[in-house]
Every structure is written in structure tokens, then in C-alpha cells.
Amino acid sequence: MADNDKQKKEDGLDDYGIIYISGAINSGTAESVCKEIIGYNIKAEINQIQMIINSPGGSCPSGFSIIDIMAWSGHASPSTPPASV
Numbered sequence: 001m002a003d004n005d006k007q008k009k010e011d012g013l014d015d016y017g018i019i020y021i022s023g024a025i026n027s028g029t030a031e032s033v034c035k036e037i038i039g040y041n042i043k044a045e046i047n048q049i050q051m052i053i054n055s056p057g058g059s060c061p062s063g064f065s066i067i068d069i070m071a072w073s074g075h076a077s078p079s080t081p082p083a084s085v
Helices: 002-011 027-043 060-075
Strands: 018-022 050-054
Touching (some): 027 060
Parallel strands (some): 018 050
């Protein structure tokens, strides 16, 4: 995990809001990606998060958790005020 984070920083992907996923999607991968998406939303330095996925498949619940966080990210970014009721 630390090596992956180090490699991404060296590649400069973080600077551009790019998340690169390689390998099977499992609970560890999903947790890492979800935390990264949340981090981008908290920092609010990136207007658009891009995700590149190179995966043969994996755990459906783990993949769905990434999809849920992506959907939340588009609607609940810190720069968007809450909707009035």
C-alpha cells in the first residue's frame, strides 16, 4: 500500500486528480480508493476526479462501494452548498 502511494506521488497522478486501479478489486483496494476520493473532496483542490481501472474483476460488494462513493462525490462535494428543502 505505501509503495503504491509512493509510486502515484512520483508519477504525479495526485496532482491531476487521477486514481489508477490495477488488479482485482477487493476490500483493501476499495477502502484505499474510497479514502482517496473522500480526500480529494475534503481538499477541494481538484474539480474533477478521473479514475483509470485496469482490473480483471473481483468482489462485487467492493466494486459497489467504490461506485457509491463516486456517486456521493459528484453530489456532495465541499464546494457545493446543501440543497434547500
